[in-house]
Amino acid sequence: MSDATGPDAAAGRGHAALVEDGVEFDGRDAALLRAVDAAGSVAGAASALGRSRARALSRIETLEDAYGTLVERRRGGEGGGGSRLAASGRDLLDRYDRLQAVLAATASVPETVLRGTVEAIDGEIAVVDTAVGALSGLHGATGDEDAGGDGSDGGTVAAGDPVQVRIGADAVTVNDAASEVDPDATSARNRLTGRVSRIDSGETVSTVRIGVEPVDRGERVEAAVEVAALITAESVGRLGLAPGDRVSLRWKATATRLVAHAE
Amino acid sequence: MSDATGPDAAAGRGHAALVEDGVEFDGRDAALLRAVDAAGSVAGAASALGRSRARALSRIETLEDAYGTLVERRRGGEGGGGSRLAASGRDLLDRYDRLQAVLAATASVPETVLRGTVEAIDGEIAVVDTAVGALSGLHGATGDEDAGGDGSDGGTVAAGDPVQVRIGADAVTVNDAASEVDPDATSARNRLTGRVSRIDSGETVSTVRIGVEPVDRGERVEAAVEVAALITAESVGRLGLAPGDRVSLRWKATATRLVAHAE
DNA sequence: CACCGTTGTATCTATGCCGATACAACGACG
DNA sequence: CGTCGTTGTATCGGCATAGATACAACGGTG
Incomplete structure (x- = not known):
């Protein structure tokens, strides 16, 4: 993008996702987990992202089938319930971020x-x-x-x-x-x-x-x-x-x- | 999965694709280009991969809209025509392979x-x-x-x-x-x-x-x-x-x- | 000139994912 | 005990993508 630093250095923009058990964890999923962490509930995360709540929930379930527990969900109680990002979910986000960092690095380093x-x-x-x-x-x-x-x-x-x-x-x-x-x-x-x-x-x-x-x-x-x-x-x-x-x-x-x- | 070579080396499997102009070039596309190169025709490539010929052709067209000429196609003539991988198509495959190599490296290098x-x-x-x-x-x-x-x-x-x-x-x-x-x-x-x-x-x-x-x-x-x-x-x-x-x-x-x- | 297998192109259908909607279950709180 | 907002679960329709099929165009070859 930038300019003429290298002939083609920045030509190779890419997109990467983690894969486990046939299930991809991509940027969309990362955004969902981050939104859950920020909102404290899946419902809040879905509305913040403008996505369907039911879909978000089922997506989390299929992710958890492949990656293990990611979100600790609780229904009923104070505030009607809520969800918190589990430690393993945080780890998964870290892994994803590092993957993105590597990708950005290979794109920007000649x-x-x-x-x-x-x-x-x-x-x-x-x-x-x-x-x-x-x-x-x-x-x-x-x-x-x-x-x-x-x-x-x-x-x-x-x-x-x-x-x-x-x-x-x-x-x-x-x-x-x-x-x-x-x-x-x-x-x-x-x-x-x-x-x-x-x-x-x-x-x-x-x-x-x-x-x-x-x-x-x-x-x-x-x-x-x-x-x-x-x-x-x-x-x-x-x-x-x-x-x-x-x-x-x-x-x-x-x-x-x-x-x-x-x- | 595999065994105990490294503690966690293979834990971070990933999947990466090139992106240009909003069009992803992923492993499926790479396999298609490789099959075209091997078969000498899009039709042969599609049948070798068990995919629809018409879809393969239209996929190549959308890829070419984003990445430029990838396959030199010719209809009529000896053998009814055929297709060859263009030099830029080969370059694109190289780029993809290098991206995969980087990804594999980050997965296997602690x-x-x-x-x-x-x-x-x-x-x-x-x-x-x-x-x-x-x-x-x-x-x-x-x-x-x-x-x-x-x-x-x-x-x-x-x-x-x-x-x-x-x-x-x-x-x-x-x-x-x-x-x-x-x-x-x-x-x-x-x-x-x-x-x-x-x-x-x-x-x-x-x-x-x-x-x-x-x-x-x-x-x-x-x-x-x-x-x-x-x-x-x-x-x-x-x-x-x-x-x-x-x-x-x-x-x-x-x-x-x-x-x-x-x- | 007919034949052949390929490239083009159009259309229909199946599939899968997502949004939308609706409703039951839950449990602290007032 | 009712309220509340959430988690669960099921169903429907829309949309995009892929396969399936059909047919026209092409141009060497025999």
């Missing part, structure tokens, strides 16, 4: 996507051959597949497969190329060197793009690769970064994700 | 959640007072709010607000406490020290939990805080990590996210 082919797989970590050399990262396979989902996404990756390597700009650390750190003192494994090509400064956060030289591989000429790094403006100042500077990039293998890439 | 109150806001970065001291992180506010969305999530954060600080375990770097690195050479700002409390070893990736002492704050006694870090098993070996060891943690402010926490 990512670098490289094509590559899997060289080797060792447990959860795969080594991928890319234009800028071998990179290692996690492939999402945490054991199970989304049952009601898609077709061929995520899932397993095998040696030789074409994949995309996804590096979130917030995972990349920028160092002065001169002061090289002892490689044995840190758990960040992927490293590259390159030259700063552009700095997009935000208020307190800057997106630094670093041009990385492709490795020499026979006749095949690869286009230059730009890796984005999101760092605080303060760090830009502290490192004295300016276009043309040589820097070293570093990020953890566990912050790198592989996506199976059909074709 | 995160540390701390409660805190916002101390100060400086642009996109906020400083939050937590049980383990002041931490800085991004608040999702990228300028706009989800129109058709929720109520009080994400959005803006103000000084004094209670928030949750979310730290993905894949963003935390573990260092030997002894060999302290020159603080001016790196752009990672948040740092803590603590003792390793537990190491859950996967095949090649381990989740290390580090107990961090809460800062002393008068009479108020806070429970000990455990921060999770996801690092390669190789790094565990290289650093010689074992329960009880003193380590220093480090992660970037830009990899820390704040979630407004009602109440």
Whole structure:
């Protein structure tokens, strides 16, 4: 939306919901629970949201069938009764909020996507051959597949497969190329060197793009690769970064994700 | 559901869709595009999926109204015609797959959640007072709010607000406490020290939990805080990590996210 | 020129979800 | 004991979406 910070950074608005037992918990449900918390009754929540009370109640029941008790309801008594958000309902809202935060983050944080082919797989970590050399990262396979989902996404990756390597700009650390750190003192494994090509400064956060030289591989000429790094403006100042500077990039293998890439 | 690999890792199943122009692109649409790519025709794709051909076609049209050309359709000719996935359709599938990868990652990567109150806001970065001291992180506010969305999530954060600080375990770097690195050479700002409390070893990736002492704050006694870090098993070996060891943690402010926490 | 399987297009029907409405049950309070 | 506002429960109609069906248009192929 905003402007020309990144080519496509904000292009991917999304919508996410929790799923348990086949029941989706989406923004509408979150709003309902929040309204119940605010109003102290399902009836009040429904009228505040302009929704049907009976529907709201039955919706809560189907949610509770899947997620457990969410709202403690009581009828009769002072004020005719009322409903309070249960602790587990609050937890569910927290989970939902965190999911939304992750989604907003992926939409607003630029990512670098490289094509590559899997060289080797060792447990959860795969080594991928890319234009800028071998990179290692996690492939999402945490054991199970989304049952009601898609077709061929995520899932397993095998040696030789074409994949995309996804590096979130917030995972990349920028160092002065001169002061090289002892490689044995840190758990960040992927490293590259390159030259700063552009700095997009935000208020307190800057997106630094670093041009990385492709490795020499026979006749095949690869286009230059730009890796984005999101760092605080303060760090830009502290490192004295300016276009043309040589820097070293570093990020953890566990912050790198592989996506199976059909074709 | 599955079993006891991780305590709760798979608890947060989710479902995400891209949204553009009010039109959702979800797993069902992804499966349709993939089937078109495989079958070479919308008719073949529909029958392969057991869906109505006419509906599939009209669905593709509404998708194209929002996302641009996705499928190149041709009628008449050899084989009676056919359809091919356009390049932009392939790109859209890639975007969707990456979104799914992010979602799967957040479901499988542990995160540390701390409660805190916002101390100060400086642009996109906020400083939050937590049980383990002041931490800085991004608040999702990228300028706009989800129109058709929720109520009080994400959005803006103000000084004094209670928030949750979310730290993905894949963003935390573990260092030997002894060999302290020159603080001016790196752009990672948040740092803590603590003792390793537990190491859950996967095949090649381990989740290390580090107990961090809460800062002393008068009479108020806070429970000990455990921060999770996801690092390669190789790094565990290289650093010689074992329960009880003193380590220093480090992660970037830009990899820390704040979630407004009602109440 | 007829054939073929596909893309377009229109229409009818079934299904599921939501709002609207109505009524019974509940229990503290006055 | 009646009042009150809520929770439960059932039913009806509206609306959007998907499937089913039918038919026209298209353009290589034989």
